[in-house]
């Protein structure tokens with residue numbers, strides 16, 4: 001199997017104002033990392049950044065063999081370490097080890113590592129090139145596209161950061177074997193979102209391949225990652241020309257963020273997205289924007305993929321509403337939602353999001369209660 005380059009040789013490139021980069025998706029990506037480093041970080045002094053958990057998987061050969069050796073920096077795994085303190089510690093390490101302007105960084109891990117190591121790369125010596133090697137499904141289908149890097153602060157997520165695209169992304173679906181079920185499901189929820197907002201054929205393919213996806217069949221996962229990357233890349237680059245379409249990537253997320261906040265962030269993001277997609281499709285049906293039966297079909301697919309279709313805890317409607325109103329995307333006291341009209345198509349009138357009344361929201365919540 002050869003490495004497949006999405007972008008240069010194929011129709012879609014991850015491109016935006018800050019430049020474009022290839023995303024390689026192949027089941028032998030990790031074993032060819034050395035070659036990728038030679039190609040994209042040539043003549044650089046390369047250092048790999050990973051969280052401790054991923055580094056342990058790598059050392060014990062559970063992730064697959066990495067055909068590269070060199071300096072490694074680690075930090076403790078988990079969202080709570082995506083901080084300015086971790087950024088400072090990693091940066092200081094680079095300084096102490098006398099890394100110069102010729103540094104090249106490899107970010108190996110999930111979205112936390114991608115965001116944190118990407119932010120280190122964005123700021124070190126005013127910016128050094130980095131290669132992203134996502135190892136979670138979420139990082140492959142979502143975080144690796146768009147060039148966002150950054151860290152959290154005690155008051156909120158991703159409040160400090162920079163747009164800093166990598167020189168390339170290498171995604172090897174074989175590494176997903178060791179991913180815990182809940183994290184794997186989270187990536188699947190985003191893939192369902194991609195089909196729902198932009199590609200009916202892809203959505204129907206997900207319906208047909210549900211069992212092979214759950215078995216983590218590398219060839220099926222390769223197609224999934226490729227198609228999701230293409231869709232996100234297409235929407236992100238389209239946004240450069242035609243402002244606002246990027247908002248459709250937020251489908252399901254207005255409700256998801258509210259649910260996550262209400263749960264004190266114990267609800268995994270992917271579970272929130274699944275419930276959010278069902279709820280927001282029900283909303284669109286009630287408003288007469290979507291075909292009847294849409295939310296039911298979306299719920300069936302999500303359920304087959306192991307995602308929740310009912311809230312695991314009782315829902316207090318007024319608390320959920322205020323959590324959604326607090327979301328930074330909902331200015332001026334109205335809740336704005338990107339609405340699906342039918343699988344693969346989004347409502348636009350004339351903007352990509354629509355204000356939704358609180359009574360409609362109240363009613364739709366029953367779908368996931």
Ligand SMILES: NC(=O)c1ccc[n+]([C@@H]2O[C@H](COP(=O)([O-])OP(=O)(O)OC[C@H]3O[C@@H](n4cnc5c(N)ncnc54)[C@H](O)[C@@H]3O)[C@@H](O)[C@H]2O)c1
Nearest residue numbers: 053054077110111112113135136138142143148175178179
């Ligand atoms: N930059 C963006 O555009 C963007 C988009 C979406 C999400 N994000 C960010 O991504 C983060 C979430 O990413 P995540 O879900 O990948 O979390 P994560 O990076 O914390 O990874 C989850 C856990 O899985 C472990 N892990 C990683 N790969 C593994 C593997 N192959 N096998 C076994 N375990 C593995 C990690 O050590 C970690 O403990 C959030 O901080 C979010 O803000 C960024």
Ligand SMILES: [Zn+2]
Nearest residue numbers: 190253269273
């Ligand atoms: Zn998401």
